[in-house]
Amino acid sequence: MNPFTLTSLIPLRPDRWLTYYEAMYQNEHGDLMPYHFVSRDSNLTIETLKRPANASAVAMFCYNQNHSQVLLTKQFRQPLNDFVYGNPAGLVEPTESIKQAISRELMEETGYSLIEVEHCFAPSYSSPGLTDGAVSLAICTLDQAKQTDRTLEVDEALSTLWVNRAEAQTILANEKMTGRTQILLWQWANEQ
Incomplete structure (x- = not known):
C-alpha cells in the first residue's frame, strides 16, 4: 500500500x-x-506521472571490435563545475527509435559509427529522487579505426578516449565519473 x-x-x-x-x-x-x-x-499531470518508463535518453557502453578497449567521454558538467568521465549519451528525439538515437548520438559525440548493438536494456532511472527521466543503456561495438568529425553543440565540452583495462583501473581509482560508467567500467576492467 x-x-x-x-x-x-x-x-x-x-x-x-x-x-x-x-x-x-x-x-x-x-x-x-x-x-x-x-x-x-513539460506537460506532466497527476495522471501521467505514474506512467511506464519511457526512455528520454540513451547511453552507450562501447567496445572496440575485440573488446580490448572501451570508449569513454570526458565532459564538462556545470553542476559540478568540473569534467566527469562517462559514456556517450544523449536525448532521444521525439520521432526516433532507441536504435536511431544510439546511432545519431554516437556519431555526434564521438564521430564513430555503430557496428552492432549487443544488448539494449529496458529504460531505467538514474536519479529517481531528482527526476522521472529514464535512460536506455546499450552495449555497443564500434569500429575504432574509422572516426569522422563530431558535431557537438556549442554548449558541450566533450572529448573521447579509448582505454584499456589498466587505464580503466587508474581512472576508477582517481577520477570523477557517472555511476553508470563506474559500475560498467569496473566490471569490464576486472574481467578475467
Whole structure:
C-alpha cells in the first residue's frame, strides 16, 4: 500500500531542457508534504506521472571490435563545475527509435559509427529522487579505426578516449565519473 497520495502537481519553471515541478503529497497521517523534482516532460499531470518508463535518453557502453578497449567521454558538467568521465549519451528525439538515437548520438559525440548493438536494456532511472527521466543503456561495438568529425553543440565540452583495462583501473581509482560508467567500467576492467 502506498503511504502517499499525490494531491497536486504544479510546473514551477520550464526551460529549454527541463521543467521544475512541485508535487504536493499527503501522507497516511493527513499531513501535506511538498516535493520538488525536474522532468524533461513539460506537460506532466497527476495522471501521467505514474506512467511506464519511457526512455528520454540513451547511453552507450562501447567496445572496440575485440573488446580490448572501451570508449569513454570526458565532459564538462556545470553542476559540478568540473569534467566527469562517462559514456556517450544523449536525448532521444521525439520521432526516433532507441536504435536511431544510439546511432545519431554516437556519431555526434564521438564521430564513430555503430557496428552492432549487443544488448539494449529496458529504460531505467538514474536519479529517481531528482527526476522521472529514464535512460536506455546499450552495449555497443564500434569500429575504432574509422572516426569522422563530431558535431557537438556549442554548449558541450566533450572529448573521447579509448582505454584499456589498466587505464580503466587508474581512472576508477582517481577520477570523477557517472555511476553508470563506474559500475560498467569496473566490471569490464576486472574481467578475467
